[in-house]
Amino acid sequence: MFEIKPYPELSWSLSRHKTMLTCVRKYAYDYYFSHNGWLKDADSLARQTYRLKKITNLEMHFGSVVHDLIYQTIQQVLKNQHIPDEQALTEEIRRHLNRGFIESTRKEHLWMNRPKHFTMLHEIYYSQSNKLPEAKVKKITNRLQATVKNFYSSRSFQDVLNKKHMRFIESEDFRFMKATGVKIFIVMDLVYKDLQKDQWIIVDWKTGKASDEDRNQLALYALYLKEKYDISSIEDIVIRNEYLLEGTHIEYQLKEQDLINVQHLYQISMEQMKAYLEDSSKNKPLPIENFPMQEDPRVCARCNYQELCFP
Structure with missing residues (x-):
């Protein structure tokens, strides 16, 4: 049964982190x-x-x-x-x-x-x-x-058409992971396993231009996939950005350091978010005056x- 709570549940996502950096x-x-x-x-x-x-x-x-x-x-x-x-x-x-x-x-x-x-x-x-x-x-x-x-x-769409050699994962199978009791929301566009190469592929469709944050986003997804499907090596996961505006794609072969970096980003970000809480046990925020406005x-x-x- 849906319960109405006075304050939202504390959660984390890359989009939430970027919003905090843009304007508190x-x-x-x-x-x-x-x-x-x-x-x-x-x-x-x-x-x-x-x-x-x-x-x-x-x-x-x-x-x-x-x-x-x-x-x-x-x-x-x-x-x-x-x-x-x-x-x-x-x-x-x-x-x-x-x-x-x-x-x-x-x-x-x-x-x-x-x-x-x-x-x-x-x-x-x-x-x-x-x-x-x-x-x-x-x-x-x-x-x-x-x-x-x-x-x-x-x-990626050519791989979809070549589906007999692929194992596709339903998007409902990935929603969030947990770290230190906090939900980290995951939104993956497409995930499948290339059965011939024995590789997992995570795809993110981009309708805009490339940014420096694209790799971090997919590294977070790879961390989730590795844990959920007990994948032994991060090198078995390929992350791919499909830039539909330019008609190009970029693939990354992650290293363990990439996962360490994204975990470190999460830890620092959560510390910053909790600094704006009046009561962390309830996730009750400080009064709005304590959230400074953007000056740009x-x-x-x-x-x-x-x-x-x-x-």
Whole structure:
């Protein structure tokens, strides 16, 4: 039975860590002050914060739609169902993007009451306009064509098509691992074992540009996989980033030091997070005033919580 608690459970993820590094005030809103904001009898601040938390932007919405439809396409392959061609997948992505735009411009009242179930674009919400910036629309349109084409020709999708030599792991089989009693959330796009090479492969689809953090993210996934499936050597795991925008992929062969590094990152990050708690046993945060605001206006311009920080 679902239990309503006054404070959320303490957990950790790379995205949570990056949010804390970007802006501690945003971290507070995302992981504490939006808690229970989905409840009808929640206080007004929690409801407002929860709503704002659910705002997305055009690039993030595009990435989310692409990831969802790639997952569906791979499942269709594995279940021997009809596989959409490039044009059909492109049109389906475009349909989802258009729906997000319509919900943002014409159904704001529905989003206000059920923000988890409707889309609100940052570009629409904060501009108070029913138009998206032309430059962004052009950028996403160009990304759409390249992303779909490069997905179908990607190394990982070719492995999916060659499924008789692969053992695929259901995404439901990996959710989180635990360290020092804290849940570490894991979100892997694709995991399978190459039976011919006796290698495990972890794949992460990227719809944006490469970043220095990509390797750390997959190292965390490899640590989880090694523990869950009792894999004797980390060298039996290959991690691969598929950059769909450029049509390239990068593979890493991890060493034990990579796992030590990501564990060290977790330990330091948790110490920083606990410094913002008034009561660590309840995961009760300090008052909002103890979470300093970001001073870079460029970061604030992209943030969901502008109306809270600059009412």
